[in-house]
Amino acid sequence: MPVIAVINRKGGSGKSTMATHLAAWLARQGAAVMLGDVDRQQSTRTWLKRRSPTLPAIAPWTIDQKNVLKVPVGVTHVVLDTPGGIHGFELAKVVMSAHAILIPVCHSVFDRESAAACIAELMALPRLASGRCKLGVVGMRIDARTRAAETLQEWADGLNIPFLGVLRETQIYVRSLDSGQTIFDQRSTLVQADLDQWEPILQWLQPVTQLQPPAPQPVAAPAPTPVHTPRAPSLMPAQESLVHGSRLSVFAPAPLRQ
Numbered sequence: 001m002p003v004i005a006v007i008n009r010k011g012g013s014g015k016s017t018m019a020t021h022l023a024a025w026l027a028r029q030g031a032a033v034m035l036g037d038v039d040r041q042q043s044t045r046t047w048l049k050r051r052s053p054t055l056p057a058i059a060p061w062t063i064d065q066k067n068v069l070k071v072p073v074g075v076t077h078v079v080l081d082t083p084g085g086i087h088g089f090e091l092a093k094v095v096m097s098a099h100a101i102l103i104p105v106c107h108s109v110f111d112r113e114s115a116a117a118c119i120a121e122l123m124a125l126p127r128l129a130s131g132r133c134k135l136g137v138v139g140m141r142i143d144a145r146t147r148a149a150e151t152l153q154e155w156a157d158g159l160n161i162p163f164l165g166v167l168r169e170t171q172i173y174v175r176s177l178d179s180g181q182t183i184f185d186q187r188s189t190l191v192q193a194d195l196d197q198w199e200p201i202l203q204w205l206q207p208v209t210q211l212q213p214p215a216p217q218p219v220a221a222p223a224p225t226p227v228h229t230p231r232a233p234s235l236m237p238a239q240e241s242l243v244h245g246s247r248l249s250v251f252a253p254a255p256l257r258q
Contacts (some may be wrong), residue, residue, distance in 0.1 A: 001071075002208050003078045007091070007122070010114040011084030014104040014140035017173055019081035020047055022102075024182040025202065027056035029211045031077045036061040036069065038094055041085035050180030050229040077113075077209060087121060095125050098133050100208040102164075102201070104140045107148035112155050119159060138205055139166035143196070165200045 006019045023035035035058050037044050045060050082094060093099070101122065105115045114198040119135070127133045139152045144166050147230060156163035167173075172191055176182050183191040183198075 002089070002100070002171055002210065003080065004102065004208065005080040005082060005094050005101050006098045006104065007082045007086065007094065007118065008103050008105065009085055009087065009118045010111055011104075013084075013115075014112065014167070015084075015104055016044060016081050017224060018102060018138065018167075019079050019179065020177065021184065021198070022181045022205075023042060023058045024056070024184045025198070026077045026079070026209065026211075027058050028184050031209070031211065032059070032075050033077045033079065034059045034061070034071055034075045035079050035081070036071075037081050037083070038086070040088070044081050047177060050178075052180060053134075055181065055185055055242065063241050076083070087118075089092060091121065092125055092135055094123065095127050095133060098127070098135045101128075101133060101135045101138050103135065103161075105137055105152065106140050107142050109153060112152070116159065119161060132164075134208070134226075135166045136140060136162040136201075138164050138201060141169035142166040143168055162204065164204050165197055167197050170194065172238040 004022060006015045006017055006022070007250060008097045019035060023033050026033040035044050035048065046059050049061075051058065059072045059075060062072045064070055080094060080098070082091075086094070103119065104113055105111050115137070119137075122128050122135060128135060137152075139149060142148050142152065149166050152166070153163050172183055172186070172194060176186065183194045188195060
């Protein structure tokens, strides 16, 4: 069962935004996904309560009789949203079960310094040091055309950490989250620029999620224009008919790799 954790010690870095969007994307691919907070505040549970039942389902933690958080039965993918300030044993516990870690980082020097300290602690843990868990960085609330994006790219390169791109600052994220949605729940024509920014992140996660990329939709060739050739006069006129056929394509959700 793939587990993706979103980690950054610094509060306000965009962890919950990233975690909710990852969970929503997985749900739209047909995965049985759980979104859970590692801390007791359970802030993503509030977002889940706002989510319409008409949208692809995302499960929260279940709590057993001993008040222990557990992954619900039948879940195939897990996304974990971690609290600010996480370190030491609590951080190690998350990493023990994670297959991929995403670190959202804002552009200021203070954000980069805090993230660098977190990355150093993560890379010292056996699961990351051995390559059993992968780690990537995403710039948050950054215009890809600015020097801030270049600075963050250079910073990640200096740490030898994959830089997966940036997500811009836009009210689309705010409005979507307020209603229990994400940009993946909006009409693509309204959020195409943002969907494009998510593409390298989702491609990087593909070996972990084990979800096949959607098959490209074939484009039907245009019907040929009939060419009328002159005919010699006939004693008995004939009737002609031109029948145009159409192609029906049926698409099924991509299967999960076993």
